[in-house]
Amino acid sequence: MPQASQAEIGKAPSPLERLLAIMARLRDPQTGCPWDVEQDFGSIAPYTIEEAYEVADAIARGDMADLKSELGDLLFQVVFHSQMASEAGHFSFDDVADAIAEKMERRHPHVFGDGDARDAQGQTIAWEAQKAEERAARNPDSSALADIPLALPALLRALKLTKRAARVGFDWPDAERVLEKFEEEARELREAIAAKDTANIKEEIGDLLFVCANLARKLDVDPEDALREANAKFERRFRAVEARMDAAGNPVASASLDEMEAEWGRVKQAERAGGESS
Numbered sequence: 001m002p003q004a005s006q007a008e009i010g011k012a013p014s015p016l017e018r019l020l021a022i023m024a025r026l027r028d029p030q031t032g033c034p035w036d037v038e039q040d041f042g043s044i045a046p047y048t049i050e051e052a053y054e055v056a057d058a059i060a061r062g063d064m065a066d067l068k069s070e071l072g073d074l075l076f077q078v079v080f081h082s083q084m085a086s087e088a089g090h091f092s093f094d095d096v097a098d099a100i101a102e103k104m105e106r107r108h109p110h111v112f113g114d115g116d117a118r119d120a121q122g123q124t125i126a127w128e129a130q131k132a133e134e135r136a137a138r139n140p141d142s143s144a145l146a147d148i149p150l151a152l153p154a155l156l157r158a159l160k161l162t163k164r165a166a167r168v169g170f171d172w173p174d175a176e177r178v179l180e181k182f183e184e185e186a187r188e189l190r191e192a193i194a195a196k197d198t199a200n201i202k203e204e205i206g207d208l209l210f211v212c213a214n215l216a217r218k219l220d221v222d223p224e225d226a227l228r229e230a231n232a233k234f235e236r237r238f239r240a241v242e243a244r245m246d247a248a249g250n251p252v253a254s255a256s257l258d259e260m261e262a263e264w265g266r267v268k269q270a271e272r273a274g275g276e277s278s
Contacts, residue, residue: 019076020093023083041084048077049151060228144168155223158213166217175218182211240267 013021026036051074058067082093105112141147144164148157165171172178189204216223241263245252252260 019079020083023076023079027083027087036080039080039084041081044077044080044084045151048074048081051077153224155209155213155227158210159217159223162214162217172214172218175215178211178215178218182208182215185211237264237267237271240270 025031026033029037051070055067055070055074058064058070078096079093082091082096086092144167145161148160148164150157152160162171172181185204185208189201189208192200192204213223216226241260242252244263244267245255245260250259255263
């Protein structure tokens with residue numbers, strides 16, 4: 001084996017090598033951090049999901065400094081899972097990196113192989129076909145709905161379920177038919193409320209939300225994005241109501257609903273005048 005040069009011996013570790021070494025040290029049974037040592041895949045999974053949402057939040061806010069930090073937090077989650085897997089003899093971080101590199105090359109034959117170049121839409125179709133072949137190879141479940149993770153947010157999972165069903169032709173022809181279904185589910189919810197049937201109320205609300213996800217798909221709208229924007233709009237307007245009512249000496253905690261709704265209407269009107277959507 002050739003000997004390493006003096007330059008190589010004194011070379012500082014790369015940022016990734018440093019991070020991997022930190023993770024290994026944190027998990028050391030004798031000298032590591034007790035909290036990190038006690039964790040397992042199940043206990044860390046919620047943090048992984050949380051970090052992914054924080055990345056999305058930084059992007060939505062356009063905060064690049066925070067995005068850099070949140071991407072680091074998300075990378076640390078990948079390193080954490082990889083370290084635990086390595087300790088158990090399953091796989092290492094390098095195996096994870098190799099697997100995703102191989103997958104990306106396999107799924108982009110028009111870039112890394114001799115496949116035909118496609119536009120974005122054509123590539124999306126080819127990508128989904130490749131994913132379907134991979135799912136079939138590793139999972140005996142032949143359903144069109146196989147491998148849609150149960151841990152996905154419910155609204156996102158509803159979107160994926162309807163997309164998969166649509167690929168095999170189980171789909172409404174247009175958004176108008178979905179709107180008709182929405183109105184049908186709304187009537188059924190009213191009936192359940194009138195009957196004070198608690199279990200049925202929950203079921204009908206679920207049906208209504210599911211139809212909303214399907215309607216968003218038919219209109220080429222991401223329901224998660226749409227709901228995030230609606231949440232942000234509600235928070236912005238409610239905070240404005242609070243601020244205006246506090247300034248008027250009539251805080252929301254002691255105001256009537258009519259007073260709050262009147263102020264809400266004024267906030268909406270002010271936003272429209274400023275060019276905001278209603």
